[in-house]
Amino acid sequence: MDIAGSVALVTGSNRGIGRRFALELLERGATKVYATARRPELVDLEGVVTLPLDITDQASVDAAAAAAGDVTLLVNNAGVSSQGSLLTDDLASARRAVDTHLWGTLAMIRAFAPVIERNGGGAVVNVLSALSWFAAPGAGGYAAAKAAEWNMTNAVRPELLARGISVQGLHLGAADTDMMAGYDGPMLDPADVARAALDGVERGVSEVLADDWSRLVKDSLAHEPEWLAARLG
Template identity: 80%
Template sequence: MDITGSVALVTGANRGIGRGFVEHLLERGAAKVYATARRPELVDVPGVEVLPLDITDPASVAAAAAAAPDVTLLVNNAGISTSGSLVTGDLASARSAMDTHLWGTLEMVRAFAPVIEHNGGGAIVNVLSALSWFAAPGAGGYAAAKAAEWNMTNSVRSELASRGITVQGLHLGAADTDMMAEYDGPKTAPTEVARLALDGVERDAAEVLVDDWSRLVKASLAGDPVDFAAQLG
């Protein structure tokens, strides 16, 4: 699909990668951009239509779909950062990660697939992570949720292909966002993440790997996971 003239809805649009998507969509000539957030008052990008949205609340998702009946491009970016041990930590944290990244994203896909199909087809982008493919110490709940979201993305891609909707899985290591402020390593600018993803939309790419880290981690899947974990120290 062509980004120019599209009608996009971005979740988690008040900061970070979501805000990067909103800004880049406007630069590329999207006809309309719905910028959504749990706290819509924090969205401050001019030229967008702001909607309240909590992707873990089915009623909120249904309301957003009703308020945005012209969407042709859905960017599922909203997420949370969780940490702790899966074995000894608080299970509520891991459940929250799964509720957000898997079930919340799937709720959005289910609500907006009929909208996009009705508008002649389009695309969905699910913002995933290199952590879809490995588990870093202390990030087991987040990694498990992203792994589940990755395979869900693969599943809905095959289901929606016949309905004129492409589904992209977007993977990256680290972006230069508030969430990754403490990370001391290479980080990709949010607008660059958005550019690569939207380039992928225009060529119907099923998967976009943003950086060297995501490409390295995916390549490691052919090997022994214990060996890869040992490289992480």
């Protein structure tokens, strides 16, 4: 689909990758960009339409779909971090990750698929992670949530394609955002992530791997788990 002339809604637009998505959409000529957040007053972008949205609250999702009835492009970016051991720590954080990344993202797709279809078709972008395909120490809950979101993305793709809606899974390693504060390693510019994803939307690409790290991790799926561990040293 063409970004120019589209009407987009981006979840988690108040910072990080979501904010860069909203900016890139405006720069590419989107007719309207709905910038959503649980606290929309924190969205500091000119030229967008702000909406309150908590993707884990069905009433909030339904209200957003009713308010943004002209959407043709949905960018599911909202997320939460989750730290701790799945074996020994409290599971509240892991459950919140699954509720957000899997069930919250699916709630958005279910609510907006009829909207996009009524408007002649379009696209959905799900912001995933290299952690869809491996688990880092202390991030088991987040990894499990992203793995579930990845396969959910694959599951809805053929159904939505038949309704004129393409579905992209966007994978990346670390990006220079608030969520990654304190991370000691190479990080992507969020603007580059948004550009890669929207380039993929315009080409109709089902999966975008935004960096070498996500490409390496996906390659590891053809090997035993020890293959990746050996390359990480």
